[in-house]
Amino acid sequence: MKRSSIKHRAILDAAIEVADRDGYASTTIEAIAAVAGVGKQTIYRWWPSKSALFIEVYEDLVDRRLLTARTGNLSSELTELLQNLFRIYRQTPAGRVLVGLVAEASANADIRNVLSAGIVAGRAEIVTDLVRKHAPPIVGELPGIDPEIVNEVLVALVWKRLAIAPDRLDDEAAAEIAGIALAAARREGVL
Amino acid sequence: MKRSSIKHRAILDAAIEVADRDGYASTTIEAIAAVAGVGKQTIYRWWPSKSALFIEVYEDLVDRRLLTARTGNLSSELTELLQNLFRIYRQTPAGRVLVGLVAEASANADIRNVLSAGIVAGRAEIVTDLVRKHAPPIVGELPGIDPEIVNEVLVALVWKRLAIAPDRLDDEAAAEIAGIALAAARREGVL
Amino acid sequence: MKRSSIKHRAILDAAIEVADRDGYASTTIEAIAAVAGVGKQTIYRWWPSKSALFIEVYEDLVDRRLLTARTGNLSSELTELLQNLFRIYRQTPAGRVLVGLVAEASANADIRNVLSAGIVAGRAEIVTDLVRKHAPPIVGELPGIDPEIVNEVLVALVWKRLAIAPDRLDDEAAAEIAGIALAAARREGVL
Amino acid sequence: MKRSSIKHRAILDAAIEVADRDGYASTTIEAIAAVAGVGKQTIYRWWPSKSALFIEVYEDLVDRRLLTARTGNLSSELTELLQNLFRIYRQTPAGRVLVGLVAEASANADIRNVLSAGIVAGRAEIVTDLVRKHAPPIVGELPGIDPEIVNEVLVALVWKRLAIAPDRLDDEAAAEIAGIALAAARREGVL
DNA sequence: TCGTAATCGAGACGGTACGTCCCGTCTTTTC
DNA sequence: GAAAAGACGGGACGTACCGTCTCGATTACGA
Structure with missing residues (x-):
């Protein structure tokens, strides 16, 4: 699926950006979703947790x-x-x-x-x-x-x-x- | 004033007990206070954080x-x-x-x-x-x-x-x- | 998004019930939330304070x-x-x-x-x-x-x-x- | 009792001062005691509550x-x-x-x-x-x-x-x- | 070309713990 | 030996996120 893989990449990039800015522990799924321009649910669809x-x-x-x-x-x-x-x-x-x-x-x-x-x-x-x-x-x-x-x-x-x-x-x-x-x-x- | 060494010991013991039961990450200050029979504030008075x-x-x-x-x-x-x-x-x-x-x-x-x-x-x-x-x-x-x-x-x-x-x-x-x-x-x- | 009018009504009703039971000053947001079957945050989302x-x-x-x-x-x-x-x-x-x-x-x-x-x-x-x-x-x-x-x-x-x-x-x-x-x-x- | 009446006056004055500074609702017994140079207990000895x-x-x-x-x-x-x-x-x-x-x-x-x-x-x-x-x-x-x-x-x-x-x-x-x-x-x- | 279904953003929701504040009581220490 | 200083149990505060659950708007596909 093309659409998915774009989002997938966007989420990884957002996670990197937010972790770089806030540190791992202070990184929230919410912040990643916001930066990726994605709903929280979209992240949970692919990964069960922040750690994953x-x-x-x-x-x-x-x-x-x-x-x-x-x-x-x-x-x-x-x-x-x-x-x-x-x-x-x-x-x-x-x-x-x-x-x-x-x-x-x-x-x-x-x-x-x-x-x-x-x-x-x-x-x-x-x-x-x-x-x-x-x-x-x-x-x-x-x-x-x-x-x-x-x-x-x-x-x-x-x-x-x-x-x-x-x-x-x-x-x-x-x-x-x-x-x-x-x-x-x-x-x-x-x- | 001075900390009560009885409370001090009770809090340490409660922390050990709760950490043993729930694991470190799931241990909450609230649970420790409850087990120690102590107000939350009494813990915060002497230690700035769970880690300390x-x-x-x-x-x-x-x-x-x-x-x-x-x-x-x-x-x-x-x-x-x-x-x-x-x-x-x-x-x-x-x-x-x-x-x-x-x-x-x-x-x-x-x-x-x-x-x-x-x-x-x-x-x-x-x-x-x-x-x-x-x-x-x-x-x-x-x-x-x-x-x-x-x-x-x-x-x-x-x-x-x-x-x-x-x-x-x-x-x-x-x-x-x-x-x-x-x-x-x-x-x-x-x- | 939009507030759920069901919750809204449930919160008002719970507030009435708790105020009737405990009196205004002794009414806590926590008690209202519990009676309404609602998270505290849901109340704070729509009203800035107990008074409001x-x-x-x-x-x-x-x-x-x-x-x-x-x-x-x-x-x-x-x-x-x-x-x-x-x-x-x-x-x-x-x-x-x-x-x-x-x-x-x-x-x-x-x-x-x-x-x-x-x-x-x-x-x-x-x-x-x-x-x-x-x-x-x-x-x-x-x-x-x-x-x-x-x-x-x-x-x-x-x-x-x-x-x-x-x-x-x-x-x-x-x-x-x-x-x-x-x-x-x-x-x-x-x- | 002379000693008492001096304290008594000091507490009243402190209460006036603190109420003037912080407003009635934000006035705490602790603050009054501190300003009066008096222990909290001394206030509670004479008045059962802030209101009194x-x-x-x-x-x-x-x-x-x-x-x-x-x-x-x-x-x-x-x-x-x-x-x-x-x-x-x-x-x-x-x-x-x-x-x-x-x-x-x-x-x-x-x-x-x-x-x-x-x-x-x-x-x-x-x-x-x-x-x-x-x-x-x-x-x-x-x-x-x-x-x-x-x-x-x-x-x-x-x-x-x-x-x-x-x-x-x-x-x-x-x-x-x-x-x-x-x-x-x-x-x-x-x- | 369009209507219909799936997808997805946005974010509301119940819940849990946080760390703070102050109450009124109890304890220690100091003068 | 009284009283200041303040420790204490308790309980509510308002906040932050969690992971789940709607709800519409936006897509994209089959007719």
């Missing part, structure tokens, strides 16, 4: 813009990936949206599942693929890097810093976080 | 119960510390309260500051002291463990798991998290 | 029921008019509502203006028309009855008795008040 | 200042009496206090009784004495002026104007009201 809408908003913001790094060693590519992500967080409300979503996830199992399946697991392979491309898997007694751990530490640190010190997500932080995540995942081989 | 009240609740829950580990090597003491913490999260609403607080911190700079100064920084030294007790500091080119990184990775991983999979914070998770945090903080000496 | 709502309630009560007298001389028609009014005051909370409104008018200029324009001036012509129908206007030196004075004395006496001795507004009082008001307004011609 | 306190305030304001007229005919003495009263209403919050009291009387039978016994009946004789001094009583068929009616019409008109148009209580209004009240009370003898 913003999960899509987050994916929209990040997917549209997150360019994967191309060359270099593991550490530099990971750093570049984070730098791109942090740039998005600085230029759009994506970071604040993410924290808001994590916040609501804590109170609502449905959102928790969608968030964990969508944003966490869904995006995990970007990182794990990157790791696997560069580092040999852990086989037997040989040392290696566990891609899952890289991803979990990465996600955890980004969330924590978004929540506690959202202003300090700059290029330097990206390198620091990448370093910590890689160190955390390095497994020594048994000699 | 629950920061105290969290500290109350954790401080009263968190016994520091005593013996063993760094890894096992850290693991034991986390196991104690996770036990509290299982027996009380402290974990859900913490996640709720982090959630609100994302929307409110005041809470963010109090949370980061109180619960994060305030509790940091429990971990950093533990690390310093066992591991030599990083001096010059010698390898060592950075206590701050241990703490940050610990906090980040605990928060993330509380938010995403609060049910799986068991003894095994404690060991796993402790291992990751120590690995993350190990710095190789330059040979 | 009750001005409409008063008009509703009196307008729906106040039948003008038909035949007889001035004195008897005026008496009958008052008797009808007092009957309303006995059967409905209209009298207590009026006194409550006058009370609030004293503290609030907006209400004062609405009350004085609506209930006082708006209803004045019922009396003045009656007087003009029977009595020759005051022309030159001839004696006559000033309709405005009749009305003002009437209103003042009714209010005062409502405030001080609301139980004694019976048929006898109607005749007495009518007599005083007519006497007050009789102007002697200059001989 | 202000009945005394009203009597204090009017009794201390209302000088009875001395010479002239009935009409001019009555006019002068009202002019004095209206001067008090312009210089002090007495008028606003009176209207506030009448307002509360409508909701509270106790206050109604005290008000009607104290301010209305208690002050009635000032007017009735004045009338009796000048006008022969109504005896048999002879014409005369009924002092009670003079008083009631006077009181009613003053209250009504205080409530509806408190700004227009000037010397002219005094004369007008006196005229109406005397006309209302004049009884024709049966010839």
Whole structure:
């Protein structure tokens, strides 16, 4: 349906605009509807809640813009990936949206599942693929890097810093976080 | 005048009870007041917001119960510390309260500051002291463990798991998290 | 959009019922909303305050029921008019509502203006028309009855008795008040 | 008790000051206590309610200042009496206090009784004495002026104007009201 | 080309919690 | 040991949004 998809886009854009202006928590469905030039019901027709809408908003913001790094060693590519992500967080409300979503996830199992399946697991392979491309898997007694751990530490640190010190997500932080995540995942081989 | 310490205690207890029953987000000041047998104003007199009240609740829950580990090597003491913490999260609403607080911190700079100064920084030294007790500091080119990184990775991983999979914070998770945090903080000496 | 006239009626009826039960001053918007089966906001949407709502309630009560007298001389028609009014005051909370409104008018200029324009001036012509129908206007030196004075004395006496001795507004009082008001307004011609 | 009477006076003065500043309805016991430099309890010790306190305030304001007229005919003495009263209403919050009291009387039978016994009946004789001094009583068929009616019409008109148009209580209004009240009370003898 | 049905904006609605205000009582502290 | 200072339980205030539910106006399609 053409008409629907125009509205759909208008609602996402309005949500981004209002979240940017008012912050995630202060964003109301009413305000989004008004900015989108749409009735409240039209939003509820497609999304059951603010959170559901913003999960899509987050994916929209990040997917549209997150360019994967191309060359270099593991550490530099990971750093570049984070730098791109942090740039998005600085230029759009994506970071604040993410924290808001994590916040609501804590109170609502449905959102928790969608968030964990969508944003966490869904995006995990970007990182794990990157790791696997560069580092040999852990086989037997040989040392290696566990891609899952890289991803979990990465996600955890980004969330924590978004929540506690959202202003300090700059290029330097990206390198620091990448370093910590890689160190955390390095497994020594048994000699 | 002076706050009545009986009321004070009754309000904290009521907050714990209601948060346990209804979850942090669904906990209302009105419900706490009713359970505590207290007027709403009495709560607002001493705490400016639900978050402020629950920061105290969290500290109350954790401080009263968190016994520091005593013996063993760094890894096992850290693991034991986390196991104690996770036990509290299982027996009380402290974990859900913490996640709720982090959630609100994302929307409110005041809470963010109090949370980061109180619960994060305030509790940091429990971990950093533990690390310093066992591991030599990083001096010059010698390898060592950075206590701050241990703490940050610990906090980040605990928060993330509380938010995403609060049910799986068991003894095994404690060991796993402790291992990751120590690995993350190990710095190789330059040979 | 448009207000639902069903709700509108339900709210007026609930207000009458609650005022009758609890008295004007003890009537709360919350109680009216509950009795009307309506959200508080629905009342605030259409009336800015309790007073505004009750001005409409008063008009509703009196307008729906106040039948003008038909035949007889001035004195008897005026008496009958008052008797009808007092009957309303006995059967409905209209009298207590009026006194409550006058009370609030004293503290609030907006209400004062609405009350004085609506209930006082708006209803004045019922009396003045009656007087003009029977009595020759005051022309030159001839004696006559000033309709405005009749009305003002009437209103003042009714209010005062409502405030001080609301139980004694019976048929006898109607005749007495009518007599005083007519006497007050009789102007002697200059001989 | 000397100490008491000083406080007593301080409370009355504070009540006058606050009522003048904030208006009767917005005056709180707390504010009076603060201005008087007195605990709330001290006020409640002597007066059961705001209304009771202000009945005394009203009597204090009017009794201390209302000088009875001395010479002239009935009409001019009555006019002068009202002019004095209206001067008090312009210089002090007495008028606003009176209207506030009448307002509360409508909701509270106790206050109604005290008000009607104290301010209305208690002050009635000032007017009735004045009338009796000048006008022969109504005896048999002879014409005369009924002092009670003079008083009631006077009181009613003053209250009504205080409530509806408190700004227009000037010397002219005094004369007008006196005229109406005397006309209302004049009884024709049966010839 | 038009009438009719579906769609959609606008926003009214019942409801819940908010944070504030002030009441009249009770408690603590100070002088 | 009285009284100021003010904490307290209580209850209404008026506001903000929630998610649902009308209501007309606007569309867009089938006749």
